[in-house]
Amino acid sequence: MGNLPVVTTSFVGRDSELDSIDRALRDHRLVTLSGSGGVGKSRLALQTAGRVGDRYADGVWWADLSHLDDDQLLTTTVCDGVGLLDHSARRPVAALCEWLSDRRLLLVLDCCERLVDSCRQLVTELLAAAPGLTVLATSRQPLGAEGEHAVEVHPLSAGEDGDEAVRLFHDRAAAVVPGLALDSPGDAAAVAEICRRLEGIPLAVELACAQLRESSAQEITGRLASRLDALSDDTLWPRRHRALRTTIGWSHELCAPLERLLWARLSVFRGVITTADAEAVCSGGPLGAEAIAPALESLAGQSVLRRTGDGYRMLDTLREYGAMWLAELAEDALFTDRHARHFAQTAVQAHAGWLGPRQVEWYGKVAATHADLCAALEHLLAEDPERAMEMAGCAGLFWSCCGHLHQARTYLERVLALPLSAGPHRTRALWALGITLTLQGDHEAARRVGKECEEAARLGRDVEGALSAAHSMSFTYLMMGRPQTAHLVSDHALRRHPGDPADAPSQMRCRVIRLFALSALGRLDEAYEEATRLQRLSLRFGEHWARAYADHQLALIHLLQGRPRQAESHARAMLASKHQLHDSLGIALGLDLLAGAIAAQGDGVAAARTSGTGHMYWRIIGHPHRGTPELGAIREQWELRARQAAGDTAYERAYRRASADDAERGLAHALERQLPS
Template identity: 80%
Template sequence: MGNLPVVRTSFVGRSSELARIERALEEHRLVTLTGSGGVGKSRLALRAADTVGDRFPDGVWWTDLSPLYDDQLLITTVCDGVGLLDHSSRLPEEALREWLAGRRLLLVLDCCERVVTSCRRLVGELLDAAPGLTVLITSRQPLGVEWEHCVEVPPLSTGADEDGAADGDRPQDEAVRLFRDRAATAAPHLTLDDPDTASAVVEICRRLEGVPLAIELACARLRESSAREITGRLASRLDALTDEALWPRRHRTLRTTIGWSHELCAPLERLLWARLSVFRGVVGTADAEAVCSGGPLTAGIIAPTMERLASQSVLQRVGDGYRMLDTLREYGAMWLAELAEDRPLAERHAQHFATVAAQAHAGWLGPSQVAWYRRIADTHADLCAALEHLLAEDPGKAVEMAGCTGLFWSCCGHLHQARGYLERALTLPPSPGPHHTRALWALGITLTLQGDHKAARRVGEECNRAARRDQDAESILSAAHSISFTYLMMGRPQTAHSVSDHALRHLPDGADDAPSQLRCRVIRLFALSALGRLDEAYEEATRLQRISLRHGERWARAYADHQLALIHMLQGRPRHAEAHARSMLASKNDLHDSLGIALGLDLLAGAIAAQGDGVEAARTSGTGHTYWRMIGHPHRGTPELGAIRARWERQAREAAGDTAYERAYHRASADDAERGLAHALERHRP
């Protein structure tokens, strides 16, 4: 259980440091790995976390803080890291403390240096609230609290004896081992075993003082230079920088090596390096082409130039994209400012991701719906950076972008961020129109999901007034959706049905393909079921399925499956209900919609219980409980489902017996949520 990232390069050396960290994690609840940039803190933390993972029954959870440039997103980033997708209106800090309180887990916070003050406060609160929590931190500086145990991460040993002589054959010469390991990838046909080359390798490692990132950058040059040539060039650069006041020794070697690598890049490679520093997360080539092209750097050469930067260790390949280490990003940002391109690139970055959000919104009702959900999830850090820029520089565009991302973020688990950005955008000087109305709709949905029904009704009415001013079909349907959804979740299905039904019976011209027409149909369907009008609900559900299939979309179709499963259960057809519940779960899993997954697991548990398998029903219900706990939803769906769930649980207990039921339920609720969901989806009943 956990979310440790996969590192594709091998781990070399560090055995003594690794042992120190393992011992420290046995004796201390807060361990901080300190050291300069590029010294290997993150990789060492990853190895240590993987090694000690068995000590923590609730897993090891990794949170990368390197995309953060201030503390505004710290809490939500940590919540994402531990799998908490809170839907309640509680403060995120409160939800995080409660989520961790009864768990024994290791939380790794990587790259804390930009948010040290906020991390100090947050970590103190979490350690107080969760006695079973251990925190491992990497940072260029300690947090500075009395219970913190610091482990300084030194450079790798370099193979120099006390007299300064080099001997690359010693087992403790970790820098040489790293050089050879990376050289095998960078220049696989190069032989390093002849005496002159071996001596040069040791000299390179000594001059680079064993700093891993510096060694990797030097290795990348073996394609065009021999080890002896690299030694001479490094010597001339490093020996020229002797001013300790200007270049503190622990930073001098790495900064000089980065500068040397920068100079050896072709001019267009240097330009792209600088421009890519504007990105916060993993960068795809299409995004890089849209943001970084211009002048001599044409869009057509972006992809091969990124590939060359990866071969020089400036970029790292991650799936289909690339990421830049924080230290190298800082250097690129420095050059971007020198080129006076920092502000124009930030603007281009923001406008590009605003366009991505608009395209995602426009593509919601169609066969690319799942792909857009994943696109929004994968570019979350850059979308946040773009919104921050637009809130300061372009209020109108900020409102438009916040409205476009609202529903995606609600499904992807970023409910607090969605609310925060929407409320900030809507406090800006208003510019009436469909974009403003859409932002009000998104805020109303977010507030309802958090259980803040009073505020949601107020925003829904404001949205309705704005929609009537717009005289726009999508705006009018969005307002109806917001209002009827709030009434449905308040336990007033008759009012929800009246609002959604009136909007659908008086569709404005051009509204047949409006996305909110489908959303209003979902509300009307749920309301019919809640009112006990099951035959009408069945007809509405099958009609909604046909419309969804025609468009190729999955979100509304999944809710049609949910209601068909519920109707079959209420009418005594559990096998049919199970099939629809599984179909719903598959769709909601593809969309990463945790609320939908939780609802589907409840239904599946009921269908299994009705067929007499109480133990499997308990296991499925336990996995559902894990998802409900993750999202903290105040009502576990619409209010009338509570009594129905209680009836299904009684059936399962009678079939399994209380002892077997409790054992299966608690085992599943303590297990990893994704593993439990995979079991539920893969299990085929006869």
């Protein structure tokens, strides 16, 4: 259980360090691996985490802090790392403390060096609140927290001290130039000399090794010696830093001019870099868009970039070097701004494409680029507040669906506090904030914002804004347990603005609220007709969000009317859609219904397992069972039927096992259950 990054290279050496860290984690609840950049702290932490994972009943969880320049998103980044997508209005640290309080897990905080003070404070709070928590941190300096056990990470052994660096060189050489033989006396001596001169620093060794495509080991040795000798003054460059700095600089020199330019421009990214994003942000001047893809591949071949999934990542040390050169070129302000405007446009395009066949793709894009979207929004808040407001409003629904409610609320409140003119961007931001507040359970604040959104739409004579305001208001009333008012507001808006949803996507959202209100009022026949109409509309547009809620309501109606097999089929369809949209709240709602449908068919143990998985998802979003209030009593009936079918002992055993399991694995098991013939 956990989320450790996928490893694509072998781990070499460090047996004694692994044993030492293993022992330290048994005796201390906070262990920090400290050392200079490029020395291998993150890789050692990852290897350690994989090795000791079985000791932690609730898994090993990884939070990458390398993209953070300040502490505003520190706690929410850690929440994301442990899989907590809190939907409450609590401070994120309070939600995180509660989430961890009864768990026994290892939390790895990678790259704490920019936020040492904030990390120390956060870790101190977490360790006090969660007795089963152990933290393994990496940083260029210890955190300085009480009870911390610091382990200095040294370079790999090289020369007279051992051959770990040589083994690493040979391992990476086999990947760079398959079949290359380095076993002649001359090559063996050259490799040993390279590793000795590079002080065994893993990143430096890997960068030097990448040059084997163009040079022999002996040629690399000669060139490296001349460069290091030119930097012989230890007062300017400490010896170890000098070796790494020289190797990075040499790798930079060996890149083609356009590759060096791309390296610098890529430093403005915070997360995974796709080819399309790089082309949009980094092209210009001598670097044409058509040159980006081959340059990315070349930089990956030289170990400047690491391939990951459909994109690339740049190690923090290399990103810092690129940023230095970008500033030297006087292009840092230009490309920081281009990066921000590109991701603002990404949010706008995602919002515009919400009601369409690329909906799932847009949800995935917004989730995958979260770090870059936040960096872009921070920049625009200072440089172009109007564009920031547009961006925040467009990203709002995606963020709320993907569980980034705290970030959504913070950014939306910040842009709405700015003295900007009224208009559709402000109306949309108010709508997004109203939805966010409702999902957090802050209903009174949501009502106030909804009223403000309604007035803004009226003054602007904005049809989409009016429907958005109605969606926000009716959603709030629905979650407050006032389905009659929710129906009145949504139905009135739909009758007043009866056009095609293609022209006003919030019409689909209002239809969802009207459907839920009808079923909550017990008007099941009308709700069934509304759900089937909504399904047809969703299929026409090729979208999943509204279709999933239509399936939810059809499952509920079939279940209430005694058709559990049909209910199970619709619940599964809903879960499949919500899983594609990364919507944990929707998954939790769907699992509740699926458990009820299974219980109604007499399989109490399977219902208990499904309910236990649902419990995990409700905990992930930081709430007890939510949804519309009237579902509470219905859930109790389904649980009673499941207990009667399975027996209390078997029910509790299955429920506890599922609620302690990994949520994704539990969902997969729930969806694998065969429908009865």
